[in-house]
Amino acid sequence: MATAQGVRQRGKDGSKKRADDSTAFMNGNSSASDTLDGLKRTSKKAVTSEWDYKLALAVITVLAFVTRFWGISHPDQVVFDEVHFGKFASYYLQRTYFFDVHPPFGKLLFAFAGWLVGYDGSFLFENIGDSYITNKVPYVAYRSMPALLGSLTVTTVYWIMWESGYSLPACIVAASLVLFDNAHIGQTRLILLDATLVLFMALSVLSYIRFYKLRHDPFSRKWWKWLLLTGINMSCVISTKYVGAFTFFSIGVPVMIDLWDLLDIKRKQGPLSLPDFGKHLSARILGLIVVPFLMYLFWFQVHFAILNRSGPGDDFMTPEFQETLSDNLMTQQAVGIDYFDNIAMRHKETKVYLHSHADKYPLRYDDGRISSQGQQVTGYPHNDTNNLWQLIPSQPMDGLGHHVKNGDIVRFRHLVTDTWLLTHDVASPSMPTNQEFSTLTVEEANGPRFNDTLFEIRIENGKPGQEFKTMASHFKLIHVPTKVAMWTTQTLAPLPEWGFKQAEINGNKNLVQSSNIWYVEEVPGIPEGSPRLVKDEKKTKSMPFLKKYFELQRAMFYHNNALTSSHPYSSQPIQWPFLLRGVSFWTENETRQQIYFLGNPVGWWFASSILAVFAGILLADQVSVRRGVDALDTRTRSRLYNSTGFFFLIWAAHYLPFFIMGRQLFLHHYLPAHLASALVAGALVEFIFNIEPADLTNFTDAQVQEGKKAAGGLKTGRPRSASKPVRERVAGQSLLATWAAAAVIVAVLVWGFLFFAPLTYGKPGMTVEQVVRRKWLNYDLHFAK
Structure with a gap:
């Protein structure tokens, strides 16, 4: 009994209780000041x-x-x-420009791992x-980077629970x-x-908890340290994947509620003057918005500084951007286009050529x-x-050699x-809202329908x-x-058989859509020795960082949203918490x-069932309070709603937004939410099995009735605390029950892990x-038959 009481006493008087009270997120009651006093009174022994x-x-x-x-x-x-x-890491080591829909931070870590072991990035991970x-790749060094981060994630989860004041079993x-x-x-x-993403998401939560615990010592060195670390960790999350915005929301909600509480003139700790409130607001804007954004920009600056050579990512960028890269083929091979040249035009997004043939559109479409x-x-x-199309001026010109310029009005003859x-006010084959493109005979084009053949080059x-080049x-x-605008897109279904399945x-x-963009791939037929083929030595040009940044951001968002094609192992968010299917990574x-x-x-x-239990507990508590029965003491309710509620908010913020996404989704997108559900599960284990001795009472029936009467009918009367032996006995039983539950849960987890380990380790x-x-x-699974 003495041991059990000692453990619980530490929880009451030591740092555990301080952490618990201080992580009563979004709580504005007077227990906060008591917590600070308790913190100051904590003994070194505790x-x-x-x-x-x-x-x-x-x-x-x-x-x-x-593991x-x-x-x-x-x-x-x-x-x-x-x-x-792996390919992106090799491109970094080769300094070759590539394009990806994710920000650079996570990929830079892989390149850093390769650089540390002296790898030159010669292998491009093609298949x-x-x-x-065979290809002499230091792949263990590459894999060790996420393995290190994943290991530290487990430590961070434990640390979050510890800092939040939960018991050791939780x-x-x-x-x-x-x-x-x-x-x-x-x-x-x-x-x-994902290892980078999940670790820094967990570190963001931990940093905010540490920062929140120092709210009664504002603007101290430690307060600033944990505020800035919160912002830096959040920046690393969004600098790895854009879903890091969910972490900003998770932290942003309690921050805004905390600011709202600071604005309250009736605060127990005393009202803040508006200048003081302005300092708090400014500090949070600096630490949680300005600093993270500057760090986010920093990684793009590193990205651009490293990738200074032309590469496979060129096609996603504008010609102005490409001219900042050395060895760029576009810069080296560009040829000025003259009127009456025969040109081949290609769509930038889909890479299809503008094409025509003698076949006609059908009289009627299927609809x-x-x-x-x-x-x-x-x-x-x-x-x-x-x-091939001949580029014809809209007005007569004398002789050849007239250059085509931006903004010129031109016509195109199919050779x-x-x-x-031409295009005209006739609906296109698949889209009644868009116009049909077709061609006319010479007589019609140079006669009454001349204007229908006029196009502006923009x-x-x-x-x-x-x-124009x-x-x-x-x-x-x-x-x-x-x-x-002449247009096609990847999502547009190909034409039926009458159109030969072409675009x-x-x-x-x-x-304004970027999918309206075309370029001229070549001008065949220019005689050898023509001055147009003489190329001056091209020097790489410079481009302002912010201009490059915004151009890349537009391209990243556009192509990220365009990832809508089906995949054999994609899954829907509703399937993730129930683990209905996985993804095949590798077979031999x-x-x-x-x-x-x-x-x-x-x-x-x-973990998924615990989330449902948590929602049920909150509902039951609210219904009980509405019916005049207050079943929870203030401290327990504060922890349940605020600390555990904060973990639940993190889960919801990292899970629910996927329901409105149209892009490809996979099971790994649930990993940050799963980590949050683990935090909720640990907290609920303590809530269900743990009873605080200080809250126990040893009332007679008469005392219970007296308490109800004194509380106006609510079951909140506390006429007398239980005796010390009773508290010690229940404390020991509660602790034993919590440990027993934790032992069973961990044992079953270990069994499940070992049972599926051959699928995880590949052997x-x-x-x-x-x-x-x-x-x-x-x-x-493979090899099931």
Whole structure:
């Protein structure tokens, strides 16, 4: 009994209670000032008595490193999305410009790992299954970076619970849900970004908790330190993936509520003057907005500084951007375009050529609409003579050699069929809102329908009178009479059989869309020795950083939102908490080995059920209070709503937004939310099994009735605390129950982890029977037959 009481007493008087009270997030009651007084009265003995927490932290950290690093050299082949992020690291080491939809911080860490071991980035991770050994790639160094970050994530989860004042069993349960989770392990043993994302998301939560605990010592050195660390960690999250914005929301909500409380003139700690409130507001804006944004920009500055050579990412950028890269083919091969040149125009997004052939549009489309029955104009992916158009001036010109300029009004003659390009007020084959593109005979084009063949060349970011060039001039072709742009897009379905499954070209009324952009790939037929082919030595140009940054941001957001195509292993958010399916990362037929990305089902189902339990507890408490029964004491309710509620907010902020996303989604997108659910689970274990001795009473029936009467009918009367022996006995029973529950949970987690470990580590190979035993929810595992 003495031991149990000693543990609970530490929780009441030591740092555990301080952490618990101080993480009563969004709580404005008077317990805060009492907490500060308690903090000042804490004895050195109370602090040093937390050896059990420190020992558990050490054990959990060691286990985290073991589970993440064990067998990390297997397989010695490219696995799943290592083809992307390993390739990006190699491009950094080669200083070759590439394009990706994610910000640079996580990828820079991989490049840093390669640089540390002296790798030159010669291997480009082209295909899943390519051998690292054959190509002499230091892949273990690459994989060690996320494994290190993933190991520290487990430590951070434990630390969050410890700083939040939860009991040792609760800390162990929360950390174990991440420690023994197969999905977290599998994702952090490979060259992938999620280890970086999840760690800094957890560090953001930890930093904010530490900052919040210092709210009664504002503007002190430690207060500033943890405020700035919160902002820096959040910046690292969003600098890895844009879903880091969810972490900003998670922290932003309690920050705004805290500011709202500081504004209250009736605060127990005394009102703040408006100048003092302004200082608090300014400090948070600086630490949580300005500093993170500057850090975010810093990583892009590093990105641009490293990638100074032309590479595969050039095509995503404007010609002005490409001219800042050395060895750029566009800059070296650009040729000025003259009137009467034959040109091949190519769509920037889809890479199809503007094409025409003698076949006509059908009289009626499948939906009953009538076409013009004109000659088809389509997008064709291959180089062909039917892609050539002669560029004709709209006004007569004497002789040859007149350069085409930005803003010129021109016409296009299709060489093979000797017809003239036009668009008119006829609906396109698949889009009634867009105009059909077709061609006319010479007689019609030079007669009554002359105006329908007029187009304006509008160079993107071009200056008035700028020369029109191949490759270097990205342009929009605007129809003069109707003001529509020649357009196609990747999401547009190909034409039916009558259109030979080619891409549809139509007139788009929305002129600002980037998918309206084309470029001239070549001007065939220029005689050798022509002065137009003489190239002066081109020097790389400079471009303001912010201009490069905003251009890249636009491209990243556009292509990120365009990731809507189906994938065999994509899944919907509703499936994630229940772990209904995973992702096949790698297989080897000879050894029957496979890596299948899947969480620990036991842990995921337990954490998901705890989320439902938490919501049920809050609902039951609210209903009870409405009916005049106050079943929870103030401190317990404060922790339940504020500390555990904060964890629940983190889960919701990192999960619910995916329901409104239209892009491809996979199970790994749930990992930050799963970490938050682990925090909720640890907190609820303590709430369910733990009873505070100080809140126990040993009332007779008469005393209970007296208490109800004194409280006006509410069950809140506290006429007398229980005796010390009763409190000690219940404290021991409560602690034993909490430890027993934690032991059972951890044991089951370990069993689930070991059972699915062959799918996580990719070894050993399994028999058909062993694979089938693991198809719990019809997981699409390989070698099941």
